[in-house]
Amino acid sequence: MQHAGTRRAVNLSRRDPHTADRMGTPRLSDAEWQAERRSGQVERLLTVLGPLLILALWEMLSRAEVVDPRFFPPPSRIVLRLGQMIASGDLWWHAEVSLGRIAAGFLMGALPGVILGLAIGLYRPVRALLTPLIGALMPIPTMALVPLIMILFGLGELSKWVTIATSVFFPVVINTAAGVASIDPIYIDVARNYGASRWSFFTRIALPGALPVMFEGLQMGQAIALLTIVAAEMVAASRGVGYLIWTSYKTFQIAQMFVGLLVIASLGYLFSLALRALAHRLTPWR
Numbered sequence: 635m636q637h638a639g640t641r642r643a644v645n646l647s648r649r650d651p652h653t654a655d656r657m658g659t660p661r662l663s664d665a666e667w668q669a670e671r672r673s674g675q676v677e678r679l680l681t682v683l684g685p686l687l688i689l690a691l692w693e694m695l696s697r698a699e700v701v702d703p704r705f706f707p708p709p710s711r712i713v714l715r716l717g718q719m720i721a722s723g724d725l726w727w728h729a730e731v732s733l734g735r736i737a738a739g740f741l742m743g744a745l746p747g748v749i750l751g752l753a754i755g756l757y758r759p760v761r762a763l764l765t766p767l768i769g770a771l772m773p774i775p776t777m778a779l780v781p782l783i784m785i786l787f788g789l790g791e792l793s794k795w796v797t798i799a800t801s802v803f804f805p806v807v808i809n810t811a812a813g814v815a816s817i818d819p820i821y822i823d824v825a826r827n828y829g830a831s832r833w834s835f836f837t838r839i840a841l842p843g844a845l846p847v848m849f850e851g852l853q854m855g856q857a858i859a860l861l862t863i864v865a866a867e868m869v870a871a872s873r874g875v876g877y878l879i880w881t882s883y884k885t886f887q888i889a890q891m892f893v894g895l896l897v898i899a900s901l902g903y904l905f906s907l908a909l910r911a912l913a914h915r916l917t918p919w920r
Contacts (some may be wrong), residue, residue, distance in 0.1 A: 661916045670838055715889040716896065729897055732875040735791065736901075739798025744852060747806030749849070754807070755814025756840055757893050770809060776801040776858075777865050794866050801862040802855035809851025813844030842917075849913040856905045856920065860898055 689709045695701045697710040753760045758865035779796060787793040821843065825835050867876025879894035 653820050659687035680687050705888060707892065709728050712892045712896070716893045719890070719893060727892065727895065728873055728875050728878045728894075729901075731873045732867065733901070735866075735874065736798060736863050738791075739795040739863070740802055740856060742795055743802030743859075744855055746807050746811050746849075747803045747851070747855070748848065751807040751810025751851075752814060752836070752840055752844065754811040761811075768804065772804045772808070776862055777869075780866065780869060789870055793865070794807065794871070796867045798859050798862050798904030801858045805854040805858065806848070806851040809854070810844055810848045813851075814840055816847060817843035845913070845917050849909060849917070853906060853909055856909060857902060860905075864898060873891050 692701075692706065693708045693710060696703045696706050716725070750760075750764065754764055755761075776797060779800060780793075782798050783793050783800070787796050817839065821839050822835075823837050830838070863874070864876035864879060866881040868872035871877045875894050875897050879891050879898075882888070882891035882894060
């Protein structure tokens with residue numbers, strides 16, 4: 635926790651150079667503070683300019699037919715189609731179904747992944763029992779299991795949830811177990827020496843210690859969930875963003891296909907931001 639306090643103090647000193655002396659941390663000079671502030675502004679500007687430059691180049695190349703506009707329509711046409719689909723409600727009609735499937739599948743895969751990952755990291759018998767099974771099943775592509783999942787769970791929503799859950803489970807369980815293994819042994823020794831109960835050890839040592847690496851697994855899981863839902867909806871669905879992308883491709887509505895891709899990219903970015911914010915809130919010592 636001393637490291638966390640020092641980091642907060644340094645961050646605070648960067649925002650206000652006059653607070654550093656009061657907190658006992660090295661004080662940044664006004665020139666250094668201004669230089670860091672300008673550097674941060676430049677970085678934020680570059681973050682915005684990069685995508686805009688790519689879109690502008692794409693627009694020019696497509697308009698000049700350097701690239702085939704039938705396959706790469708200009709971004710302005712894609713944005714126009716996006717507005718039309720939002721106004722008609724078609725986009726939300728597909729997106730809400732995909733969001734529900736992603737949420738259900740992610741929870742079905744992440745919760746067991748966290749619990750089993752903690753058990754694998756804490757208990758050697760559980761590790762010996764489950765590690766070979768996970769190692770054998772993890773390399774199998776999720777989409778290769780879709781026929782079996784459909785046989786077991788039918789063609790309804792449950793099969794799509796299970797497909798997403800299967801893809802999310804493995805990165806979460808592996809990263810959670812790795813997070814427990816990365817806990818400094820001194821904390822475990824202190825807990826044992828002071829006679830901490832299993833529940834206290836679990837909630838105050840194992841879970842907080844595994845959280846940073848666990849969130850890396852959750853980040854991977856949400857990205858894989860988006861990949862999986864698109865593939866699953868292409869195979870057996872009549873609604874959803876994946877279905878929208880696939881049917882747009884088959885009917886050669888390429889601008890509409892790019893709208894579906896844009897929705898998936900936007901969802902992935904928003905989910906990533908949400909998980910990072912949650913990780914920052916639950917692991918303030920990082």
